[in-house]
Amino acid sequence: MSTQLQQSATANDLTRERGLLRFITAGSVDDGKSTLIGRLLFDSKGIFADQLNAISKAKHKRTVGDTIDLSLLTDGLEAEREQGITIDVAYRYFATPKRKFIIADTPGHEQYTRNMVTGASTADAVIILIDVSKVKFGEDGSVELLTQTKRHSTIAHLLQIEHVIVAVNKMDLVNYDQTVYDRIVAAYQSFAAQLGLRDVHPIPLSALAGDNVVTNSDNLAWYQGPTLIELLESLNVYDDCHDEPFRFPVQLVARHNGHEANDFRGYMGRIEAGKISVGDSIVVQPSGQSATVKDIQTLDGSLQTAVVGQSVTILLNEYVDISRGDMLAAADRPATVLKSVSADVCWLSEEALDSRRKYWLKHTTRQVAARVASIDTLLDINTQERRPTDTLKLNDIARVNINVQQALAADAYDITRATGAFILIDEVTHQTVAAGMIRLG
Known part of the structure; x- marks a missing residue:
């Protein structure tokens, strides 16, 4: 494909929804986050046979009989398996015919909130799991959510995560009672409104039994919405950073022997927002020097235009003082x-x-x-x-x-x-x- 055709294809991609969805699971301890991811991978055929064989023989499994402990697919550390908790962030990859996914399984323990922040920082969506057996129901009709549920929801809001899925888990423990589900959802939606979360999708399920994760369940016949995987496939994810002003933090100044006639000075990095074309005016920040783009180079050759997400080397017409840590920004909309x-x-x-x-x-x-x-x-x-x-x-x-x-x-x-x-x-x-x-x- 020619450079011009590649650039045309890239430009067209900007107007389309991104096919890759990054999401995390969050919530309190033992809400079923790791089990849910294991169930997603298992039911969507995202597990290799040797992985399945290995976890079926694991010494720390917490299921009875021959039932596979699906949480072991993400809880890979020895300490995690011994204690039955998630400590580190575990990333897993799988795909359906409609979309590719990157999952971050994050810890529920308050002690490891920093690891949850790490996983959430690049997420498009978050699944907040709520264990129905831990929610406190008052005699006055009140519903008290766990502090970690509120903390993780708050962090999701601060990090500007676009989509929030509220997975009311372990519905099998309350005999799939719709009244219990409705009360929990009402309590969370009240908290979400107070917090400022806008795009909230509630869903009842049982990660252990597989109810409503990949397939519909007769146990939840009263629920008429999509399954979890259908919901994840339907979320609209568009990279708004394509529309933002150009931002290019300089990682490295690339030079070869300056005594040669074709002296080369390029600025290497990744475009974090917007796009840039040859001839565009830029400003070097924080110094405020102005320059124009002479060339945009990649390993595959020069480009006329480059967009957010691409790692490139930018050459300028002017000789200006630029070093690692400086930012090249749009001249008309600087940082x-x-x-x-x-x-x-x-x-x-x-x-x-x-x-x-x-x-x-x-x-x-x-x-x-x-x-x-x-x-x-x-x-x-x-x-x-x-x-x-x-x-x-x-x-x-x-x-x-x-x-x-x-x-x-x-x-x-x-x-x-x-x-x-x-x-x-x-x-x-x-x-x-x-x-x-x-x-x-």
């Missing part, structure tokens, strides 16, 4: 240059925030020294109210102000996820202590 960052952060470290300490802030390819100047408010997971605080502990979510030693070129997270996200790193231990989402305005 915002910040010396002070307002952001929502999820604190991921067991060591509390110390405002006297210096941290490293990693934003795209740029790493700068930073200090948390102030904590505006702490978010209460249960009530969604914000209140004052003077420190942050493990799993706290708060709005903070951060001063950085060198300016950042950034966007609001709710506009461009790639250039609106960052992490904070402990300069002594090099551990990631917080994940942040930049808020502007």
